[in-house]
Amino acid sequence: MSEVEFAAGLAVRADSVDTPVATQARDELVAAGVPAKLAAQDPSLWGPAAEAEASVRLGWLNAAEISRALLPQLAELATELADLDHVVLAGMGGSSLAPEVISRTLGRPLTVLDTTDPHQVRAAIADRLDRTVVVVASKSGSTVETDSHRRAYWQAFLDAGLSEAEAGRRFVIVTDPGSPLEQTAREMGAFVVLADPNVGGRYSALTAFGLVPTALAGVDVADLLDQAQALTPSLAEADGNPALALGTLLGAAAQAGRDKVSLAEDGSGIVGLGDWAEQLIAESTGKQGLGILPVVVESPTAPGATGDDVLTVLVGGPQDVTAPATPGTVAVNGPLGAQFLAWEYATAIAGRVIGIDPFDQPNVTESKENTKKILESGTPMVAATFTDGPVAGYSSAEVSDVESALRWLTEQVGPDGYVAVMAYLDRVADAQAAEVRPLLATATGRPVTFGWGPRFLHSTGQFHKGGPQVGAFLQITGAVTDDLPVPGRPYTFGELQAAQAAGDRQALAGRGRPLLHLHLNDRRAGVARLLDAARILGA
Incomplete structure (x- = not known):
């Protein structure tokens, strides 16, 4: 594979990540005619079991x-x-x-x-x-x-x-x-x-x-x-196809042990693409015990952006395509419309390399079904295992405060594991809660994801249940002080939110994964206590 692949204003640059595994994967894809077949919407590319689903899921091309x-x-x-x-x-x-x-x-x-x-x-x-x-x-x-x-x-x-x-x-x-x-x-x-x-x-x-x-x-x-249509002709080509280069790098890296991909903006003009790419990659690849875990980080130098099992990807707007990428990274630069199409194509290619169907989501309905049952029967009442000021904790471990609970959770993370923080809070008023992600990444030296509930259930939630079972999970919920009825339904938004959190806890606990639930009886004070404990842990 070439170091820089360019078409229609979109460049994919790789430095020190062009492994023999990636070269072999690219050669195999080209030999099988995959680029042209995918561009022609061939539904057979992911095997017989996936063909029926793929046949009605390729209109994005x-x-x-x-x-x-x-x-x-x-x-x-x-x-x-x-x-x-x-x-x-x-x-x-x-x-x-x-x-x-x-x-x-x-x-x-x-x-x-x-x-x-x-x-x-x-x-x-x-x-x-x-x-x-x-x-x-x-x-x-x-x-x-x-x-x-x-x-x-x-x-x-x-x-x-x-x-x-x-x-x-x-x-x-x-x-x-x-x-x-x-x-x-x-x-x-x-x-x-x-x-x-x-x-x-x-x-x-x-x-x-x-x-x-x-x-x-x-x-x-x-x-x-x-912008997207300008990129489209390149998708059928064996060379000059940056979307193929990206997909091959993602899939081959996962095969070679780099099955986490950090996504960071490089400051050149595109904002928030990592959150979109996160749901695309996680929900498409995280199944059958396989998958690529996307980790959205605050900057290219943020904790968790690099690691032995992490492929670091920088994304941004158009730049000088001759500029070298940072060693050990992949850089994807180009106009937003082309970025969307390239990442969709790359995810489908990565699915082919890994050996999964990138168009189904077999585990997404599990938490939904749990939520429905809980709404019908009521949220189970469980006594807190510890109270630490404004925070009530629920854990299977013998811990007495937030700091010791976080320490226990992080100690459960293996050398190939990750921590997922799932915050069922107000992502505007409680935005500070997201600061726990880099703090825990510093404390653990491992990839840490952060998702707002329930929106992550429609993205990384699939990976949590269907991907490699190496995650440790921190769920954060908060007291509701001003609830709101859902008109025409026998529940409120607060009750729905609580049922969604409880349903997801059931799904994770059923897999035997480490799980810590922190409930903030006072949201502002509780977030502050959580961040203080995470800072102490990483000191």
Whole structure:
């Protein structure tokens, strides 16, 4: 493999990571005609067991062309809703992460609501409600979080004095044809944009899911399609194919023992791509005890960005393609539309190299089913095993405070393991909780991921259950001081959030993995106590 591979403004540069394993993998892919077959949407590339699923999941390869048909509809929508300048996106996983990257990178305001935390939902609804249009995005049309957001906003609009017809005008529904949500949308009098059913949620960046909310927020989405379409011809080629280079490096590194990939922005213009790539890679590859664990880090020098079993990847906007990459890293630079397509292609290639189906998610429903049962029967009452000021702890170990509990958890991490922090909190008001990630990475010397619940259930949640069983898990929940009913449902947002956390604990505990649950009876004080304990641990 060459050190720099370039096409359509996208460059993949590798330095000191071009191993014989990667070279062999590339040669085998080319010999089997994989680049051309994938570009032609051949569903047989991942084996007979995956063929049926793949046959209806490869539409992302020509999404840049197909999605152009949406542009007149999006322009008409933007004109029709020009008086509503606060765009809220209610979506989970792939339905929300790509629009968030687009809006952040291009500097257009978009409120992304991908939580069941009642405080965060309340704050969103209270923000400029009189100028709000809500994009409800759900491929299946049955996502519980998204349905709850739709109900809450509908009620808020009615409570504000709008008629049902006026409230219906405030909604744009993005879903697959024939989904339950399409019928509901028609009944509401909402605008409906039907998505391509041959594209899975996490591969949907350049479909209606990525384009509708961002177009309403003021993004010229045609530019994104242009950038992706310029890259498309290279996808069939054996050489001059940076997406193939990236996918080969990801898959071969995992085979060679570097089965974690750290994702860091290099400061050259793209914001938040790591969070989107995280759900794409983790949910696509983490199954059958295999997979690539993506670790989103704060900077290229952050704790956990490097390691013997870590492939370090820097991402950013266009740069001088002749500049060398930092030794031991892969650098992926180019325009955002091309980045989306390249990472989707690379993930499919990595799946082929690893030997898994990159389009199914066999373990995602487990926590959902647990949540449903808990909502029906009630959250199990369990006594705390220790109390440390504002923090109540639940652990199978004999520990007496947060510091000793964290020490116990980190001691369970093996030489090939990782720590996953899962925070069922308000990711706006409780944002400081994310500072625990680099602190624990310093303390353990191991990769540490951080995910906001429940959104990580739609991404890394698959990897936690289906990937290599080497994780140690820290779940953080918080007291609810101002709950919010879910209209038309027998539960509140707080109860739903608690049930989701409990359902995920059940799924992890059932696998015998180390699990520490910290409940913050006072969120602000509890976060401060957690961070203090993590600092002491790493000192």
